[in-house]
Amino acid sequence: xxxxxxxxxxxxxxxxxxxxxxxxxxxxxxxxxxxxxxxxxxxxxxxxxxxxxxxxxxxxxxxxxxxxxxxxxxxxxxxxxxxxxxxxxxxxxxxxxxxxxxxxxxxxxxxxxxxxxxxxxxxxxxxxxxxxxxxxxxxxxxxxxxxxxxxxxxxxxxxxxxxxxxxxxxxxxxxxxxxxxxxxxxxxxxxxxxxxxxxxxxxxxxxxxxxxxxxxxxxxxxxxxxxxxxxxxxxxxxxxxxxxxxxxxxxxxxxxxxxxxxxxxxxxxxxxxxxxxxxxxxxxxxxxxxxxxxxxxxxxxxxxxxxxxxxxxxxxxxxxxxxxxxxxxxxxxxxxxxxxxxxxxxxxxxxxxxxxxxxxxxxxxx
Amino acid sequence: xxxxxxxxxxxxxxxxxxxxxxxxxxxxxxxxxxxxxxxxxxxxxxxxxxxxxxxxxxxxxxxxxxxxxxxxxxxxxxxxxxxxxxxxxxxxxxxxxxxxxxxxxxxxxxxxxxxxxxxxxxxxxxxxxxxxxxxxxxxxxxxxxxxxxxxxxxxxxxxxxxxxxxxxxxxxxxxxxxxxxxxxxxxxxxxxxxxxxxxxxxxxxxxxxxxxxxxxxxxxxxxxxxxxxxxxxxxxxxxxxxxxxxxxxxxxxxxxxxxxxxxxxxxxxxxxxxxxxxxxxxxx
Numbered sequence: 001x002x003x004x005x006x007x008x009x010x011x012x013x014x015x016x017x018x019x020x021x022x023x024x025x026x027x028x029x030x031x032x033x034x035x036x037x038x039x040x041x042x043x044x045x046x047x048x049x050x051x052x053x054x055x056x057x058x059x060x061x062x063x064x065x066x067x068x069x070x071x072x073x074x075x076x077x078x079x080x081x082x083x084x085x086x087x088x089x090x091x092x093x094x095x096x097x098x099x100x101x102x103x104x105x106x107x108x109x110x111x112x113x114x115x116x117x118x119x120x121x122x123x124x125x126x127x128x129x130x131x132x133x134x135x136x137x138x139x140x141x142x143x144x145x146x147x148x149x150x151x152x153x154x155x156x157x158x159x160x161x162x163x164x165x166x167x168x169x170x171x172x173x174x175x176x177x178x179x180x181x182x183x184x185x186x187x188x189x190x191x192x193x194x195x196x197x198x199x200x201x202x203x204x205x206x207x208x209x210x211x212x213x214x215x216x217x218x219x220x221x222x223x224x225x226x227x228x229x230x231x232x233x234x235x236x237x238x239x240x241x242x243x244x245x246x247x248x249x250x251x252x253x254x255x256x257x258x259x260x261x262x263x264x265x266x267x268x269x270x271x272x273x274x275x276x277x278x279x280x281x282x283x284x285x286x287x288x289x290x291x292x293x294x295x296x297x298x299x300x301x302x303x304x305x306x307x308x309x310x311x312x313x314x315x316x317x318x319x320x321x322x323x324x325x326x327x328x329x330x331x332x333x334x335x336x337x338x339x340x341x342x343x344x345x346x347x348x349x350x351x352x353x354x355x356x357x358x359x360x361x362x363x364x365x366x
Numbered sequence: 367x368x369x370x371x372x373x374x375x376x377x378x379x380x381x382x383x384x385x386x387x388x389x390x391x392x393x394x395x396x397x398x399x400x401x402x403x404x405x406x407x408x409x410x411x412x413x414x415x416x417x418x419x420x421x422x423x424x425x426x427x428x429x430x431x432x433x434x435x436x437x438x439x440x441x442x443x444x445x446x447x448x449x450x451x452x453x454x455x456x457x458x459x460x461x462x463x464x465x466x467x468x469x470x471x472x473x474x475x476x477x478x479x480x481x482x483x484x485x486x487x488x489x490x491x492x493x494x495x496x497x498x499x500x501x502x503x504x505x506x507x508x509x510x511x512x513x514x515x516x517x518x519x520x521x522x523x524x525x526x527x528x529x530x531x532x533x534x535x536x537x538x539x540x541x542x543x544x545x546x547x548x549x550x551x552x553x554x555x556x557x558x559x560x561x562x563x564x565x566x567x568x569x570x571x572x573x574x575x576x577x578x579x580x581x582x583x584x585x586x587x588x589x590x591x592x593x594x595x596x597x598x599x600x601x602x603x604x605x606x607x608x609x610x611x612x613x614x615x616x617x618x619x620x621x622x623x624x625x626x627x628x629x630x631x632x633x634x635x636x637x638x639x640x641x642x643x644x645x646x647x648x649x650x
Contacts, residue, residue, distance in 0.1 A: 060546055080549040081558075093547035097565045097641075106561070107551035158551065 009072070010036040010194055011057070011162065016066035018052050026052050028218040030066070034196070036161070039188050041197045043205040044215030045241070053215075054164050054198050059083050070162065086155035086163040086193075090170055092147045094139035100126070100150055101135035107158040125157040128187070145176045152184065156191065163188070165197045169204065181208050202242050206230065214238050231289075235276060236364045239287040246293070246333050248286045252277050252363065260363045262286055264328045270305045271358040276365050283366035290322075290336040292360040295352045296344075306355040309333065311346045321345065327354065400624060407432055407617035414614060432618035442615065445603035452514070452589075452599060453582040456521035460578035463522070464529025465571055469563070471530070472537045483530070490527040494587045497524070502591040512594035520592045521585060525578025532577070536570030569638040576634045580627065 011034040018027040027049040034040050042050035055061040056068060059080030067074050075083055095103050104122040113121075126132045129149040139147055148168060155163050165184070169177045185208045188195045199205055205212045206226040214221045214229065214237070222234045233239035240247070250264040252274070260274040262284060270286065277284045294300055295309070312331065313324040320336050323346050327333040335354070337343055346352065370382050410429040411417050419427025436442045467486055471479050489497050501520050502511060510516030540563070548558040564571075586601040593599070600619065607616045 058546075058550060060549075080546070081552050081554050083550075084552065085550065087547070087550045089543045089547055091541065091543060093541065093543040095544060095547075095562060106548070106553070110551065110553045110557055154551070 008035045009033045010038075010070070011196070012067075012069040013053070014067045014069070016053075016056065016063045016068060018049070018056060018061065019064045025064075026218055027056075027063075030218075030220065032213065032220065032223070034194060036194055037192050039185060039195045039197065039208060039210045041199060041205040041209040041212045042215055043199060043202060043212050043241075045200060048215040049218040050198050050213075050215040051166060054166055054196060057162075057196060058085055058087055058164055084158075084160055084162075086158065086160035088151045088155045088163070088165040088168040090167045092139075092151040092168075094147055094150060094154070096139055098138075099135065100131070100137050100139070100142070103139070103150065104135075104154050104157045107154070111158060121157055125153040128156070129153045129183075144171055145180070148172060148180060152187070156187075156193070160193070162194045162196070165195065167199050168197075169199075169201075177204075184208065206242070214241060216241070232275075233287065233362065233364070236285045236287065236366075239285075239362070239364060244290050244334060244336075246288045246290060246327075246330070248288075248328055248330060248333075249366065250284060250286060252280050252282045252284055254280050259358050260284075262363055264307075266328045268305075268307055268328055270307065270361065272361040272363040273359045275362045277363045284363045285366050287362045287364055288356055288360060290334040292356050293335040293354050294356055295335070295346075295354045297353065297355075300355045301357070304355045304357075306353040309352050309354045311348050311350045311352065313348055314346050316345075325352075325354070403617050403620050404624070407614070407621040409614055409617070412614055414612070414617070432613075432615045433622075435613070435615045436618050436622070439615070441598075442603060442619070445598045445600050448597055449583055449600040452517050452521060452597065453579050455518045456525055456582040457575050457579040459518060459522035460525030460529050461571060461575045464526040464574055464578070465533050465567075467526070468530045468533035468537060468570075472534060472540075486530055487527040489524050494524075498588040498591040501588060505592055511592060512596070514597055517589055517593045517597045517599075520588050521582035522578075524585065524588065525574075525581050528577035528581065529571070529574030532570040532574035533567055534570075536567045540566060565641070568641045572634055572638050572641070576630060579630070583623075 011032070013030045013032040016027060016030040017025055019025050030049075030053060042053060044050045052061060056063050057070075059075070059078065063076060068076060070083070070085075094100075095106065098106065101122050104125055105118050108118040108121060122135070123132065126135055129152055131146060131149050131153065134142065134146065134150075139150070142150065148171075151168065155165075168184075169180050172180060181204055184195075197205075197208065206229070209226060211223060211225050212229050213223045216237050222229060222238045224232070224234075229238065230243055233242060233245075236247070239245045248264055248270075250262045250270075253261040253263050253269065255261075255274050255277070258273065260272045260277060262270050262272050264270065264286075272284075272286050297306075300306070307327055309325040309327045311323060312326055315322040315324070319339055321339060321343065323335050323337070324331070325333040325335060370379065374382070405420070406414065406416065408428045408430065409417065409420065410427050410431065417427050421427075470476060471483050471486075476482075498520075501523075505511040505516045505520070510519065544562055544566070545558050548562045549555070553561065583599075584601055585599070586605050589597060589599050589602055590605075593602070600623070604616050604619055607613050
């Protein structure tokens with residue numbers, strides 16, 4: 001990674017557009033560069049264009065405009081079966097009329113590989129997903145989680161350098177999903193493969209990825225590592241979509257030394273970090289994470305702007321407390337506090353003052 | 367259709383039994399004409415009626431002479447061979463084109479799908495005599511009238527609708543991501559078709575093929591128009607036998623055909639169940 005030359009770009013989307021009907025663009029001007037070995041997640045609500053991007057990369061859809069490159073060569077004119085990309089499908093797409101071993105052997109057979117070599121590779125792939133004893137069964141005889149593992153093994157058995165995953169964990173229950181999240185990331189890193197993973201589950205995106213591309217309205221809204229994405233959202237959509245978020249609306253009063261003074265709609269003033277506001281008079285949405293809100297005055301810095309708040313609801317969630325407040329006319333203002341021995345449990349009806357560090361409060365587009 | 371509940375009213379009781387009687391009558395109406403020919407075909411006399419000996423179950427009243435006649439008579443034998451040459455070829459043609467058409471017409475991007483489907487299925491709906499007359503004039507123009515190939519094509523045209531309908535029905539449950547998965551793993555479209563799609567739609571193909579075979583094997587109207595003496599099929603010969611000779615050999619032939627049909631149906635049903643089991647589905 002030290003020498004950032006053009007060999008760094010393994011998967012490239014350059015000015016890619018896609019339209020199904022010739023009028024509406026599902027994907028608008030997509031630019032993306034992925035280095036080899038990266039685990040990148042395309043995250044977004046349904047209809048945001050993320051699956052279309054994956055299908056274009058796999059070759060099942062063609063880009064209306066622009067260039068998609070793999071390892072430096074354009075793959076626009078290469079049919080899917082010659083791209084050599086592995087893929088895990090949402091419904092696993094295991095061949096029901098073949099046994100598990102035959103399913104895994106299929107990509108090797110079409111590559112005209114010898115029988116003994118095939119068997120060795122199938123065995124290794126099955127062992128890799130801890131399904132070695134299931135080679136003789138049929139897909140219908142396996143549980144959802146087992147089918148998922150087989151689908152993963154089948155996408156990896158022919159040793160592709162790039163593997164695509166289309167919401168592969170969507171059909172599993174929560175516990176199994178969390179377990180598989182770790183297994184997939186570990187496997188991907190151990191094998192050094194490049195993964196493009198599509199999901200609408202933000203927890204999955206945050207826990208698994210090296211970088212996350214947040215899609216909305218056919219564009220990448222932000223492309224960043226998970227911590228940056230959560231802590232430094234670049235616009236209101238990303239702030240709202242990733243994690244829980246409090247929003248207050250107001251107008252920028254002044255911007256000084258990287259701190260914006262924002263007048264909220266009820267007249268109160270707060271300090272924020274200007275992200276995509278540039279001049280006084282602009283409308284803005286101020287975004288604060290619930291766990292960054294402080295109501296213990298001793299922990300706030302000198303001269304910090306504070307806001308009056310009324311406690312509306314206290315919810316005990318075990319590891320954390322979730323408290324709903326009315327702040328500057330917003331009844332859905334949430335704060336989260338850790339369940340520590342000295343933590344105050346706020347009673348509904350109490351009047352408190354809340355504050356935060358200016359850098360945790362981001363002034364975004366309105 | 368379970369047992370009558372204890373609270374049933376008199377009206378319900380009456381209906382409960384009359385419903386069964388009606389079902390039995392319908393069944394009898396459908397099956398009796400076929401069943402009755404079987405004992406008659408063993409008649410020792412050259413009549414189409416039960417003789418007093420037969421009714422007394424006297425062994426003298428029964429014989430295999432009509433079967434012997436069928437297997438020794440040249441015109442019966444040649445017509446049987448004609449049928450056996452025409453029906454399988456017509457089936458192969460129907461299955462090939464019908465399956466391809468069904469797959470093509472199940473692609474959502476094909477324009478005028480409904481119109482094309484309606485045209486391909488029309489031989490099933492248009493009265494046979496009209497199709498037959500049309501084929502006669504058309505085939506005469508292009509030199510197919512009175513040829514083996516012409517009869518095969520005509521019968522294939524009649525069989526294709528059955529194949530299209532059964533294969534289309536199986537394709538409804540076919541998961542398109544399977545072909546995508548195969549392509550993704552490096553299989554070209556032809557390999558994908560034969561290794562993935564074909565095994566999975568095989569039950570529909572087999573059922574359609576069976577219908578196409580039976581259609582050709584039973585068909586008398588079209589072959590009368592399109593065929594010539596060289597393509598005289600079994601049904602044609604039966605038609606002649608009935609009209610000109612009133613020979614009870616027809617009854618023996620009919621019994622043989624019924625037996626063949628039952629065996630074919632049973633075999634195909636077994637094949638279909640087997641391949642459905644392989645697909646990981648329960649037989650329906």
